[in-house]
Amino acid sequence: MERGKWFQRPSQRNGAAKNAAPEALWMKCPKCREIHFAKDVERNLRVCPHCGYHYRLKAVERLEMLVDPESFIEIDSSVHSCNPLEFPGYAEKLQRAQQDTGLIDSVLCGYAKIERHPVVLSIADFEFLGGSMGSVVGEKLVRAMERSLNENLPFILFTANGGGARMFEGLLSLMQMAKTSAAISRLRTAGIPYIVVLTDPTMAGVYASYASLGDVILAEPGALIGFAGRRVGNQDMGMKLPDDFQTSEFQFRSGQIDQIVTRKEMRSTLGSILTFFAGEEAEIAALA
Ligand SMILES: [Zn+2]
Incomplete structure (x- = not known):
């Protein structure tokens, strides 16, 4: 099991952020x-x-705002794509994204504490190929969910995936929808809380699978959230869509989101939800 090392900022990793623009x-x-x-x-x-x-936030920025200091331990940091379809130019795009973000792929997974509650956490980074879901994302999420399952820890997932499935990996990317959904089903059967936070943007295959399957679904204000985009909707339905179509606020009105939470309140809100679930677990244990 790969577990260890305090998390390193991308600037501390080999060759990371070399091409970063000046602030x-x-x-x-x-x-x-x-x-x-x-x-x-x-x-x-x-x-x-x-x-x-x-x-929008980089995964590392969000991590620093969210978790208890020095509580994050990254897992499966070396899982990387092998360009299984030998898609022309994909290897170069991956390399560039890795250099720009300091991440190996578009999702960062690990153990952390939020307001002293231990959790398994996954945070997507839009800057890494639009946060798209390839086989590495699916594999890392499922491995993280299995740790959550085996260690009885709540799973918290932050999305930020503009294009959904990663086209450079074709059907293998689409398969991750089923793979992650099956892992979430195992969490549900075991009664492990799965909390999703939707951030800008969360679209397509990601929204149609693990992003919309949370026991509790929160969203940041004003995030773009949906399946197909506004243009597709306009063309297919031949009707004028609301101005705030596919925003957090629209999805909240439609009953797809439990609560819209500002960034300032995210940590304390998650802390309250985790306290609620921890209390419920203690009550169940007392009844058993
Ligand atoms: Zn403004």
Whole structure:
């Protein structure tokens, strides 16, 4: 079992972030168009201080905001894609994404504590090939879920997957939908809590499988969440869709999401949910 080592920031890993662009001094909010000092946005957890727009986060940034200090232990960090279909150019794209993000693939998995509750955690990184789901993502998620199952730990998953399945791995990517869904079913049978947090964007095959199967489904405000995009919907249904179609708010109104949670409140909300499940478990154990 590969388990060990405190997590290293990408900048500490071999060859990581070499191509990273210099940090911008100012940021223009894509929603309200206000310009802010980048450090103020960073201090505000990368949320616009004026309108509350939630900027996308790298997996490592989210990790640092979320978990108890030094509690994260990465697992299966060396699982990597072998370009099984020998898709032209895929190996180069993977290499570039690895250099840019410091990750081996688009999902970071490990043990962590959130408000002192031990969990198994998975965080997707949109910057790694759009956070797409290939065979490595499916394999890492299932391995992490099996640890969750064997060690009786809640599983928490943060999504950020624009294109869903990774086209460079064809059918093997699509198979991960069934593979992860089967693992979630095993968690459910064992009564292990599976909590999903949808972040911008969560689309296509990812949303149609593990992202929509949580016992509790939370979302950040304003995230794009859906299966096919707005254009496909417009064309197929021949009707005008609401302005906020496929946003967190739209999905919440449609009953697809349990709660929209701001980034500032995410940690404490997850802590409360974990406390609830821990309490319930203690009650069941007392009854047995
Ligand atoms: Zn704004």
